Amino acid sequence: MDLIQVIERKKLGYALTAEEIACFVQAAADPDTPDYQLAALLMAIRLNGMDTVETAELTLAMARSGDMLAPRLDGIPVDKHSTGGVGDTTTLVLVPLVAACGGLVLKMSGRGLGHTGGTIDKMESIHGMRVELSENEVIDIVRRVGCCVAGQSGELAPADKRLYALRDVTSTVDSIPLIASSIMSKKLAGGAQGIVLDIKTGGGALMQTLEQSIALGRTMVDIGWQAGRRVAAMVTGMEEPLGSHVGNALEVKEAIDVLAGRTAGPLLDVSLMLGAQMLILGGQAGNEADASALLEQALRSGAGLHKLAEMIEAQGGDGWVTQDVSLLPQASHLIPVEAGIDGYLHHVDTQRVGLIAQRLGAGRLRKEDRIDPAVGLVMHKRIGQPVKKGEVLAVIHANHPARGEVAAKALLQALDIGEGAVPKAKLLYALINKDTTEVT
Ligand code: URA
Numbered sequence: 001m002d003l004i005q006v007i008e009r010k011k012l013g014y015a016l017t018a019e020e021i022a023c024f025v026q027a028a029a030d031p032d033t034p035d036y037q038l039a040a041l042l043m044a045i046r047l048n049g050m051d052t053v054e055t056a057e058l059t060l061a062m063a064r065s066g067d068m069l070a071p072r073l074d075g076i077p078v079d080k081h082s083t084g085g086v087g088d089t090t091t092l093v094l095v096p097l098v099a100a101c102g103g104l105v106l107k108m109s110g111r112g113l114g115h116t117g118g119t120i121d122k123m124e125s126i127h128g129m130r131v132e133l134s135e136n137e138v139i140d141i142v143r144r145v146g147c148c149v150a151g152q153s154g155e156l157a158p159a160d161k162r163l164y165a166l167r168d169v170t171s172t173v174d175s176i177p178l179i180a181s182s183i184m185s186k187k188l189a190g191g192a193q194g195i196v197l198d199i200k201t202g203g204g205a206l207m208q209t210l211e212q213s214i215a216l217g218r219t220m221v222d223i224g225w226q227a228g229r230r231v232a233a234m235v236t237g238m239e240e241p242l243g244s245h246v247g248n249a250l251e252v253k254e255a256i257d258v259l260a261g262r263t264a265g266p267l268l269d270v271s272l273m274l275g276a277q278m279l280i281l282g283g284q285a286g287n288e289a290d291a292s293a294l295l296e297q298a299l300r301s302g303a304g305l306h307k308l309a310e311m312i313e314a315q316g317g318d319g320w321v322t323q324d325v326s327l328l329p330q331a332s333h334l335i336p337v338e339a340g341i342d343g344y345l346h347h348v349d350t351q352r353v354g355l356i357a358q359r360l361g362a363g364r365l366r367k368e369d370r371i372d373p374a375v376g377l378v379m380h381k382r383i384g385q386p387v388k389k390g391e392v393l394a395v396i397h398a399n400h401p402a403r404g405e406v407a408a409k410a411l412l413q414a415l416d417i418g419e420g421a422v423p424k425a426k427l428l429y430a431l432i433n434k435d436t437t438e439v440t
């Protein structure tokens with residue numbers, strides 16, 4: 001069978017057979033296959049879709065295109081994946097909390113991408129922290145501590161790597177079967193038996209409408225169960241940054257503040273919701289009420305914060321940072337962004353806020369760029385809150401004063417203040433389990 005026949009069949013709208021999908025994935029992993037044939041097939045899939053059987057088949061074929069990790073652990077290892085947010089450091093809050101409740105967290109994380117931050121970059125702002133670990137090191141740390149957050153070890157789903165790079169430049173990212181198979185192939189290969197998915201919806205999210213976000217979640221949950229894993233998904237809001245801090249060390253500080261009980265709000269709320277699903281999939285709790293009670297206890301007792309320190313130490317970092325956040329890198333210039341008028345914060349251009357932090361140096365513009373861990377911004381207002389003229393809306397943390405001024409001007413543009421009260425942003429839109437899709 002050749003790839004041209006497969007392209008022809010998808011162009012005409014047929015469902016591809018397992019054999020045809022295997023041909024596609026083999027071709028994607030073969031450097032001799034021309035990009036234009038793969039790109040043509042990706043566009044045919046984008047336009048004509050794939051049914052659930054095809055999507056599951058594609059996911060498994062991509063997962064098997066590289067290493068398949070199968071860690072031997074005394075329990076059910078769980079992972080969490082977010083489709084990408086701004087100020088979203090739920091991982092650093094929920095991983096230690098879940099581990100403190102007896103969960104085994106094998107968290108495979110990535111670096112920042114575009115306007116969204118990456119957990120691996122955030123963790124590297126902690127002195128000495130190692131995030132590039134071998135498979136054996138990861139498993140050893142999970143056994144000893146209960147959790148480990150590391151970059152992808154081994155070569156997971158190499159076929160996806162090539163296809164994702166092509167999709168990025170051929171306008172074929174926004175396809176439910178292609179996104180679902182891309183993410184789930186890496187998660188299945190990563191070896192977790194339980195997987196909780198956080199699917200963002202709202203400004204700057206992968207899927208533009210709530211309906212599409214729910215459909216994406218449903219597809220990924222179904223693929224996971226068909227592959228013998230336990231999977232749940234939540235569709236959560238990204239109308240504004242989830243926490244108030246955006247930037248690498250700033251987000252680590254906020255996670256520590258949350259675990260120490262010094263601050264609460266949507267970052268903690270979403271972390272607790274996702275963490276509860278992880279405890280259920282991992283078998284530590286039978287239902288949401290029990291799971292929440294366990295997590296609240298781990299938070300109140302300080303066990304979560306203690307677990308974070310243990311994990312940091314196990315990964316070579318200075319765990320004392322959990323007791324003294326002033327050890328984190330700090331920016332030299334703090335520039336307040338003040339409201340020009342009275343009113344209410346109506347709208348936040350979240351994608352733009354992420355890009356502003358990226359331009360300050362919190363993210364990369366080119367692959368080889370070095371991140372500045374200290375820079376970013378701190379929001380002082382959330383959607384729906386009243387503001388007075390001259391009041392501080394946010395503070396820019398910069399290491400170059402000129403760049404900071406540019407960021408401050410841009411941030412003011414990204415925050416719309418209007419007359420009249422508006423409701424605060426919604427956090428949970430849907431919960432998707434094996435047999436149910438609950439829209440809230
Ligand atoms: N992240 C991925 O890994 N793949 C996609 O297709 C989209 C987001």
Ligand code: CA
Pocket residue numbers: 349413414415416
């Ligand atoms: Ca605006």
